[in-house]
Structure formats: structure tokens, C-alpha cells
Amino acid sequence: MFPLRDHNPSRNTPYVTYALLAINIVVFLAYYPALSTDPRALAAFWDSWAIVPAEITAGDEYFTLITGMFLHGGWMHLIGNVLFLYIFGDNIEDMLGHVKFLAFYLLCGLAASFIQILAGPNSDVPVVGASGAIAGVLGSYLLFYPKARVDIIIIFIVFFKTFTVPAWIVLCGWFGMQIFGGLSSPSTGGGVAYWAHIGGFAAGILIAMPFWFRRGGKTFWVQTEGHPPHPPTNAPTTIPIVRRRRR
Numbered sequence: 214m215f216p217l218r219d220h221n222p223s224r225n226t227p228y229v230t231y232a233l234l235a236i237n238i239v240v241f242l243a244y245y246p247a248l249s250t251d252p253r254a255l256a257a258f259w260d261s262w263a264i265v266p267a268e269i270t271a272g273d274e275y276f277t278l279i280t281g282m283f284l285h286g287g288w289m290h291l292i293g294n295v296l297f298l299y300i301f302g303d304n305i306e307d308m309l310g311h312v313k314f315l316a317f318y319l320l321c322g323l324a325a326s327f328i329q330i331l332a333g334p335n336s337d338v339p340v341v342g343a344s345g346a347i348a349g350v351l352g353s354y355l356l357f358y359p360k361a362r363v364d365i366i367i368i369f370i371v372f373f374k375t376f377t378v379p380a381w382i383v384l385c386g387w388f389g390m391q392i393f394g395g396l397s398s399p400s401t402g403g404g405v406a407y408w409a410h411i412g413g414f415a416a417g418i419l420i421a422m423p424f425w426f427r428r429g430g431k432t433f434w435v436q437t438e439g440h441p442p443h444p445p446t447n448a449p450t451t452i453p454i455v456r457r458r459r460r
Contacts, residue, residue, distance in 0.1 A: 263339035321349020328412025352417025360439030
């Protein structure tokens with residue numbers, strides 16, 4: 214299940230979201246194509262710039278808590294993160310403002326990293342990716358817009374189908390998969406930093422709560438019924454209509 218778009222337009226241009234998207238893409242292109250064919254060079258790169266929990270708990274390499282947030286382990290890792298940030302990030306930036314959104318994004322990423330480190334403090338497996346910070350964006354989106362409409366595509370082998378569902382189904386489903394993965398896998402997550410995702414999601418909700426209360430808390434939900442407080446966008450159909458020709 215992958216989200217394709219939401220029906221929640223931004224009132225302002227999300228400059229910070231666009232900048233974060235660009236930074237993640239440019240950084241990835243700067244190292245991965247060249248190093249992906251050389252496992253030793255890639256491992257050395259991870260050792261220098263990725264988050265290694267054992268090094269953090271030993272009091273070293275604190276700067277990697279930031280640098281690791283902008284690295285990705287492969288093309289699909291990058292594409293997935295870019296997709297989620299592009300769909301959900303603009304609305305949270307619109308809600309918080311540009312500067313506060315940037316601070317929010319970085320704080321969620323740091324919180325996600327700390328939770329992952331707590332889950333495996335002696336792990337020497339490098340942790341990379343914007344997933345923890347983006348999980349924070351997803352958590353705050355659930356708090357503000359639980360009933361925003363989201364288009365998703367479900368792929369099962371060769372069958373695929375698109376649906377429009379409330380955001381809470383997408384976000385709670387995603388979070389449920391992270392909890393299942395975190396509880397059923399070792400601290401390394403079998404290659405996925407599940408606990409970073411869980412920590413980032415929870416941090417996103419907690420950090421966004423003061424802003425939610427300022428807008429009325431439950432009253433905000435009552436007024437909007439969980440929908441965005443502005444008209445949704447309606448996606449134009451891309452399927453041409455072929456009318457039957459009369460003879």
C-alpha cells in the first residue's frame with residue numbers, strides 16, 4: 214500500500230519541504246551511484262557519516278545524528294522517503310510555518326535516532342535515512358488531519374488498484390506495521406530501523422500537540438470533523454472518455 218497524493222492543498226509554498234527533498238536527493242546522488250559498486254568504500258562511508266549506536270553511546274561521532282538523517286541506503290529507500298515527505302510535509306509546514314517546521318523536522322529526526330539507539334545501544338550496524346524525521350511528519354499529520362482524503366495504490370503481485378481513504382487509515386496502518394516489525398525483529402530490525410520510525414512518529418505527535426491545543430484541541434476536531442479546514446482538491450481524471458459513435 215503506497216500513498217499517491219492527498220486532497221489537502223497548501224495555502225503557502227512549502228519552501229522548506231522542497232529544500233529538504235532537494236538536499237536528500239542531491240546528497241544521495243553525490244555518493245551512492247559512485248560507491249554502490251564498491252562495498253568496502255560504501256562501508257567506509259557509512260562508518261564516517263552514518264549513525265552507529267555503539268559509537269554514540271561511547272560518546273563519539275555525535276555529528277552523525279544530523280548527517281545520518283540525510284543519507285539513504287538505496288534507491289527504494291530514497292524514493293519511499295521522498296514520496297511520503299512530498300505528500301504530507303507541505304501541510305505540516307503550512308500549519309507550523311517555515312522555520313518552526315524545519316526545527317520540528319530535525320527534532321523528530323533526533324528523537325527517532327535516540328529511540329533507535331536505546332533499542333540497540335551496542336549495535337554497530339549503521340543507521341541512515343530521513344525516515345525518522347518523516348515519521349514525525351506523519352504523526353503530526355494524523356493529529357491535525359485524520360480525515361483528510363489520501364489516494365493510495367494497493368499492489369498485489371500483478372494486481373493493482375487505487376482507492377481514496379481517510380488519512381488515519383494510511384497512517385495508522387503504517388504505524389502498526391512499524392510496531393509489528395519492531396516487536397518481531399531484533400534491535401537492528403533486519404535492515405529496517407523500526408524503532409526509529411516508532412520514535413519519530415510518537416515525537417511528531419508530542420511536539421505538535423502544543424500547536425494543536427492552540428487551535429482548540431478537540432474543538433479544532435469538532436469544527437473540522439478531522440478534515441482540513443479548507444476545501445480539498447479534486448484530482449482530474451486521466452482516463453479518456455470514449456463515447457460510442459452513432460451510425
